Amino acid sequence: MTIELFSQLLLNGLSIGLIYVLVASGLILLLGVVRIFNFAHGEFYMLGAFITFGCCEFLHLNFFVSIAIAIVLVTILSLFCYRFIFHYIRGDILLCTAASIGLSMMLLRGALLSFGTQERGLHPPFKGSVGIGQVNLPAEKVMAILLCIGVMFGLYWLLMRTKVGKAMRAVKLDNEVASLQGINTTRIYQIAFAAGCALAALAGGIMAPVFSITPSMGHSLLLNCFMALVVGGMQSMLGGVVGGLVVGLVLSFGMYFVGDLSEILLFAVIGVIIVFKPGGLFGEPEHHE
Amino acid sequence: MKTLLETRKLTKFFGGLAAVHEVDFQVRESEIVGLIGPNGAGKSTFFNLISGFHPVTTGTILFQERDITGVKAHKIASLGIARAFQAATLFMELSVFDNVFNGLHGHYHEPAWKAFLHLSSVRKEEQGARERVREIIDFMGLADHADRKARNLPHGHQKILGVCIAMATAPKLLLLDEPFTGMHPEETAVMIRVVEKIRDSGVTIVIVEHNMEAVMRLCDRIAVLNQGRKIAEAEPQEIAHNPEVIEAYLGSDEEEL
Amino acid sequence: MNRGSRKKGIIALGCACLILALLPFFTDSRYFMHLIIMTCINIMLGLSFSMLFSAGLVTMGAAGFWGIGAYTSALLVLKAGLSFWVAMPLAALATACVAFIVGLVIIRAPGVAFIIQTMIVNMILVQVFGHFEFFGGWAGLLDIPAPNPIGPITFTGKTANYYLILMLLLVNILAFYALYTSRIGRAWSAIRLNARLAETLSVDLFRYRLVAFIISSAGAGLAGSFYAHYFQTLEPNMFNVFKSIYIQIYSILGGLNFYIPGPVIGAAIITFVPELLRIGKEIEPILTGAVLILLVIFLPGGILSLPDRLGFFTKEPLAASSGKNSVQEQQEKRVL
Numbered sequence: 054m055t056i057e058l059f060s061q062l063l064l065n066g067l068s069i070g071l072i073y074v075l076v077a078s079g080l081i082l083l084l085g086v087v088r089i090f091n092f093a094h095g096e097f098y099m100l101g102a103f104i105t106f107g108c109c110e111f112l113h114l115n116f117f118v119s120i121a122i123a124i125v126l127v128t129i130l131s132l133f134c135y136r137f138i139f140h141y142i143r144g145d146i147l148l149c150t151a152a153s154i155g156l157s158m159m160l161l162r163g164a165l166l167s168f169g170t171q172e173r174g175l176h177p178p179f180k181g182s183v184g185i186g187q188v189n190l191p192a193e194k195v196m197a198i199l200l201c202i203g204v205m206f207g208l209y210w211l212l213m214r215t216k217v218g219k220a221m222r223a224v225k226l227d228n229e230v231a232s233l234q235g236i237n238t239t240r241i242y243q244i245a246f247a248a249g250c251a252l253a254a255l256a257g258g259i260m261a262p263v264f265s266i267t268p269s270m271g272h273s274l275l276l277n278c279f280m281a282l283v284v285g286g287m288q289s290m291l292g293g294v295v296g297g298l299v300v301g302l303v304l305s306f307g308m309y310f311v312g313d314l315s316e317i318l319l320f321a322v323i324g325v326i327i328v329f330k331p332g333g334l335f336g337e338p339e340h341h342e
Numbered sequence: 343m344k345t346l347l348e349t350r351k352l353t354k355f356f357g358g359l360a361a362v363h364e365v366d367f368q369v370r371e372s373e374i375v376g377l378i379g380p381n382g383a384g385k386s387t388f389f390n391l392i393s394g395f396h397p398v399t400t401g402t403i404l405f406q407e408r409d410i411t412g413v414k415a416h417k418i419a420s421l422g423i424a425r426a427f428q429a430a431t432l433f434m435e436l437s438v439f440d441n442v443f444n445g446l447h448g449h450y451h452e453p454a455w456k457a458f459l460h461l462s463s464v465r466k467e468e469q470g471a472r473e474r475v476r477e478i479i480d481f482m483g484l485a486d487h488a489d490r491k492a493r494n495l496p497h498g499h500q501k502i503l504g505v506c507i508a509m510a511t512a513p514k515l516l517l518l519d520e521p522f523t524g525m526h527p528e529e530t531a532v533m534i535r536v537v538e539k540i541r542d543s544g545v546t547i548v549i550v551e552h553n554m555e556a557v558m559r560l561c562d563r564i565a566v567l568n569q570g571r572k573i574a575e576a577e578p579q580e581i582a583h584n585p586e587v588i589e590a591y592l593g594s595d596e597e598e599l
Numbered sequence: 600m601n602r603g604s605r606k607k608g609i610i611a612l613g614c615a616c617l618i619l620a621l622l623p624f625f626t627d628s629r630y631f632m633h634l635i636i637m638t639c640i641n642i643m644l645g646l647s648f649s650m651l652f653s654a655g656l657v658t659m660g661a662a663g664f665w666g667i668g669a670y671t672s673a674l675l676v677l678k679a680g681l682s683f684w685v686a687m688p689l690a691a692l693a694t695a696c697v698a699f700i701v702g703l704v705i706i707r708a709p710g711v712a713f714i715i716q717t718m719i720v721n722m723i724l725v726q727v728f729g730h731f732e733f734f735g736g737w738a739g740l741l742d743i744p745a746p747n748p749i750g751p752i753t754f755t756g757k758t759a760n761y762y763l764i765l766m767l768l769l770v771n772i773l774a775f776y777a778l779y780t781s782r783i784g785r786a787w788s789a790i791r792l793n794a795r796l797a798e799t800l801s802v803d804l805f806r807y808r809l810v811a812f813i814i815s816s817a818g819a820g821l822a823g824s825f826y827a828h829y830f831q832t833l834e835p836n837m838f839n840v841f842k843s844i845y846i847q848i849y850s851i852l853g854g855l856n857f858y859i860p861g862p863v864i865g866a867a868i869i870t871f872v873p874e875l876l877r878i879g880k881e882i883e884p885i886l887t888g889a890v891l892i893l894l895v896i897f898l899p900g901g902i903l904s905l906p907d908r909l910g911f912f913t914k915e916p917l918a919a920s921s922g923k924n925s926v927q928e929q930q931e932k933r934v935l
Contacts (some may be wrong), residue, residue, distance in 0.1 A: 393799065394798075395795070395798075414803075415798040415799065416798050416799075416800075416801050416802055416803045416804065417801075419798065419799050419800060419801040420801040424799065425799045427795075427796070431793060431795065431796045432793065432796065433788075433789060433792040433793055433796065434792065434793075435792055436788075436792065443785075444785060444789050444797070444800055445800055447782065447785070447786060447789070447797075447800050447801055447802055448800060448801030448802075450782060454781075454782070454783055457781040457782045457783060458777055458778055458781050458783065459777070460777060460780070460781065464781075468782075507796070507800070508799070510800075511799075511800060511801065
């Protein structure tokens, strides 16, 4: 294998993987802080992509402005969902799974009926390709990579350095203690929920020029994000990063070497990992209560 | 008197922090030993190690002179070590009776397949179990509440129920984790009587507790942990005047001895 | 459970059996009979989900094991020439074996990780069924023969198949009931309500969870075997995660805390109501989704929790919880 090929596959894997990282981070945030498992997360991603597409194509707005609008709209929707649905079932995994599956069904079918099944593509805001070393990547993929990395650093800064972030981490550790310390847990839940869903919408916007836009794009993405969670564990952001990257890289290399069977290769990799670490690479150790 | 439980240089690291550090500890049969120390001293971790809920980093645990280090929690329970937890750990949705009934789980002799077929030998065994539950509930003074849901009991009764369930496993060693925390004076008096009754019935007890009055009253010996290490071990009166112990407590804003 | 309510339960079951046994005589509609048969299959699948739930495990992969039973049975008959009556128990056994191996790996996973891993297993199974020509590939298996005749009874019509599935369902219910009322069922309950406490009572969490996983999957496999020879066509996508989700809905709708009546009611409603209301395939997911959300918020204990919620029974039920708070609390401590 040549260096060129390897780098190409590597960068390709990164661009896919980083999106999984973004979306998985949102899921982990929801799971850890708000204790909610959100099956409809993929649909928020999809809506992010569609709104970005709509703003660019029909309102002729700047790409980054479109993403911002998408984030805002999806965040509003997510707060609405939190207020009327998740607020009541916070903490109960089974009920959350069921409710978010219901939400996912509604959003997906609604999108299918509204937008139809045709694939749409968003013309990339930057044309051409970028040369990195001897490798050529389309400009939008490079932009996607850079944006994702930027967002992850922003997320790190948010969680580690800001008051809100520290409050979120406190709530994740122990919400009773956190509220005793004067943290308004309800407000934190709302913020965390909104942030998590915003991440998904952001990811959707970023990917709008990269992948084709269809109503079911969120669904297939979500499945791969679940794999990322299984690989990396659901306990920490680090798990999300590692999990997402592993999935992206395995799929990228797998697509080249075994084509159709790349999914099965991914399953095999996951299988090996969970035999040794049931909770994921950075997850909880064995089911131990 | 035989040594029932012994730990040798028992150590547990969480990441870089030693929660329990080279603790040597013995409990002899029919004793009541107290384990005290400021918050964060490692007492609950120590119990978790003995119960098998955390893997040990280094050191050994011996029960009846058998090495039980690394044995899984459910096996340790079958060996005769029972545990009552700090926060009322109960089957909240079940009645008091059903809670204690579950405690007998480890004592059935008839195999599981016979239980599935509901053969008469199993039914007889379960009938016996039900009688045993009645005995325990009466012994502990909860007879009036036998059919109430555990969730509906007042706090003090919930803690007694926790001890009941532990006693149903017919243990040789009972680990009581803060049985008096959060109790009114009347409830405390009841719990003290309960512990004394248990000791009289031949069970060895180790108590982790902050309520000094109860500890002084009940314990034959007291060991003191601070920051994971055992800093003192003696009879109650001596412990009260031990300068290191007082230091440990004053240093961490604890209630005075 | 005391004598009085056990007697009532037996009488109720007896009446239900009588009505169900006489059902074919009151209807001529093949379509109606088909719906009833599908309901019975779905009930068996729901029972499978509920058994795992009773031990504190949430599975999103029940359909996968349904598929293993179906494909195994179909292949044993089509390729090995076995009689259906031999293939069926073998299919259930095969499903149990796969469940054993899968369980060894995934039961150790905590909380949400377990749920996702069951989904992944389900997806793997669908991929396996679709990828390999041995299983008929994505086009599936066609022309699977009906069960071999027993004496004068042939299984080409709805009626004979109906009685067969009814009997399988009855066996399933009785077996599960026997388990739930035994010390095994009590251990499962203990694990579900407070796993840590159960451990201190000598309950081997892993073993009991594994047993629940194996038995529940075998039940699904049994249903799968029947389905293969009743429907006579198998396609990998019949057994995908969506079906697993629906199976979950049966139990949630009926009542999570009612391990046997819950799936019965839930499966019956989900199988019949969309057909009766003639809801277009187009908007069906929207309505189902909305119903699911409303259900979870307003009636998390399911339909069978209504009497309790409305205060019909004044005596505290022995081992049932109806309010969402209690479910929430248990779940919170247990799964996360």
